[in-house]
Amino acid sequence: MTGNGQHNTALRWGDSVRWFDARRRGLGMWAFALNRITGVLLMIYLLVHFVNISVLYLGETAWNQLMDLFRMPPFLIFDVALVLVLLYHGLNGIRLVILALDIGVAQQKRIFWGLMAFGTVVAVFTAFGLFRG
Amino acid sequence: MAWQVQFRVFRSSRGEVPAHFDPFTVEIKPDETVLDGIERIWAFQDRTLTFRHACHHASCGSCAMRVNGVEKLSCVTYIQDVTSDGGTLVVEPLRNFPIVSDLVVDVSPMFHRMHEVGMPIIRSAEPLGKPENFNCFENCIECGMCVSACPVMLTSNQYLGPAALAAAQRTIAEPRGVDVRSIWQLADDENSVWRCHTAFECGEVCPSNGDPAGAIMALRRRLILERIKSLFGRGILARQRGG
Ligand code: SF4
Numbered sequence: 001m002t003g004n005g006q007h008n009t010a011l012r013w014g015d016s017v018r019w020f021d022a023r024r025r026g027l028g029m030w031a032f033a034l035n036r037i038t039g040v041l042l043m044i045y046l047l048v049h050f051v052n053i054s055v056l057y058l059g060e061t062a063w064n065q066l067m068d069l070f071r072m073p074p075f076l077i078f079d080v081a082l083v084l085v086l087l088y089h090g091l092n093g094i095r096l097v098i099l100a101l102d103i104g105v106a107q108q109k110r111i112f113w114g115l116m117a118f119g120t121v122v123a124v125f126t127a128f129g130l131f132r133g
Numbered sequence: 134m135a136w137q138v139q140f141r142v143f144r145s146s147r148g149e150v151p152a153h154f155d156p157f158t159v160e161i162k163p164d165e166t167v168l169d170g171i172e173r174i175w176a177f178q179d180r181t182l183t184f185r186h187a188c189h190h191a192s193c194g195s196c197a198m199r200v201n202g203v204e205k206l207s208c209v210t211y212i213q214d215v216t217s218d219g220g221t222l223v224v225e226p227l228r229n230f231p232i233v234s235d236l237v238v239d240v241s242p243m244f245h246r247m248h249e250v251g252m253p254i255i256r257s258a259e260p261l262g263k264p265e266n267f268n269c270f271e272n273c274i275e276c277g278m279c280v281s282a283c284p285v286m287l288t289s290n291q292y293l294g295p296a297a298l299a300a301a302q303r304t305i306a307e308p309r310g311v312d313v314r315s316i317w318q319l320a321d322d323e324n325s326v327w328r329c330h331t332a333f334e335c336g337e338v339c340p341s342n343g344d345p346a347g348a349i350m351a352l353r354r355r356l357i358l359e360r361i362k363s364l365f366g367r368g369i370l371a372r373q374r375g376g
Binding site for chain 2: 015016018019023024025026027028029031032033096099100101102105106108
């Protein structure tokens with residue numbers, strides 16, 4: 001350790017894995033870990049999405065075949081999962097912006113559950129709409 | 134009636150001994166504390182075990198450690214609250230500090246940072262002006278548990294950390310003669326207020342019911358307002374930029 005208050009232990013990138021270890025921790029830590037996980041999942045989805053839309057280069061028939069595939073129930077389940085991930089990341093993001101402005105900090109857990117309740121309702125309606133076609 | 138508890142204690146000595154866990158079986162009453170168990174291990178089983186303790190009543194912060202993965206003041210953590218008869222207790226040093234030996238960490242990085250931000254040591258009995266200024270942070274015992282619990286500090290050892298940032302907010306809110314210009318600068322640094330990811334774990338583990346995360350958010354709001362003011366050439370940040 002140095003005299004300027006900084007640790008002289010080298011930064012260990014492996015420690016970032018521990019961001020996701022929220023066992024026995026509070027709600028805020030779970031929200032933080034889930035935010036990171038959903039962020040990574042959205043990043044992966046974005047890359048997959050780029051691959052999907054590049055099928056357009058293969059012509060209309062190939063694109064229509066892909067769309068037919070995506071309308072099958074296993075892919076609809078994937079769509080619902082994507083909506084859940086999007087809703088979580090977006091709504092928790094709104095919570096973080098509100099808190100960063102020092103609004104409702106003492107109520108952060110209630111804000112979290114309120115937004116999650118809203119997200120659940122939206123997800124149920126979306127899933128219903130997706131499966132009804 | 135005494136319980137039989139298996140302590141798994143982290144052992145390491147400045148890198149000389151590779152980090153590992155030693156098992157110790159301890160007969161202990163459920164209403165005794167984790168520190169009682171550790172002292173019993175030291176007294177009757179292994180005199181080489183090193184750990185810090187002083188007041189035994191949650192006012193010095195020196196016995197802070199991780200019990201089953203969560204930061205606790207071991208002097209006020211009762212056995213019955215963290216394990217059961219025949220159960221296991223994993224005892225580790227605080228994270229995010231250099232390990233000196235076994236359960237002892239070097240907390241001086243945090244003290245240096247507290248010093249940089251004016252180290253406000255104000256007791257709750259002192260008048261604090263407006264009630265909205267009241268924040269239990271005045272009771273900070275500098276135990277370092279918030280620094281250990283903070284997930285951002287796991288990967289960013291340049292981050293000022295919850296205790297020092299809360300202290301910075303306290304000093305800026307009520308300078309009591311301290312020149313706050315350098316503290317504003319420090320708070321606005323990329324490794325400072327803006328680095329916090331709002332996991333709130335600092336407040337969860339704080340034994341003084343302090344609210345470091347709340348203080349960081351309050352400091353953020355002050356900085357946002359100052360940044361807006363500085364767009365019009367006003368406020369402390371604009372004055373600092375202008376020299
Ligand atoms: S703010 Fe709380 S957890 Fe952090 S050093 Fe002070 S007393 Fe300990």
